[in-house]
Amino acid sequence: MRKFLINYYMENKIDCNIDDETIRKVGLRISRKPINAQIALQSRIFEYPHLENVFIMESDLYGNKMPKNSCFLAFNGKHGLVGKHMSIETLVNATVAEIMHIVQTNAAG
Numbered sequence: 230m231r232k233f234l235i236n237y238y239m240e241n242k243i244d245c246n247i248d249d250e251t252i253r254k255v256g257l258r259i260s261r262k263p264i265n266a267q268i269a270l271q272s273r274i275f276e277y278p279h280l281e282n283v284f285i286m287e288s289d290l291y292g293n294k295m296p297k298n299s300c301f302l303a304f305n306g307k308h309g310l311v312g313k314h315m316s317i318e319t320l321v322n323a324t325v326a327e328i329m330h331i332v333q334t335n336a337a338g
Contacts, residue, residue: 255285255320260275264284300314
């Protein structure tokens, strides 16, 4: 079912927070990995291409759709999956080192 929804939303671009230009610029890939989080029905999960088990999501871990022009950076913390809300602009302009710093700084949660 998840595979069908991913394909459907990718083809129809229904209510997507992260546009094609951002996907190309950052190098995001739709994730096929199962993660332990509630996901809003029309939200996608991407893998951040340069760091293992770092995801960019269009909803938070509780299934709440992120506000327009923002996303959720999710990663494994000390007690499971954690994350941080960020703007699309921050995501696009961040270096891999900056994303890694965010992950390391917030992983204690």
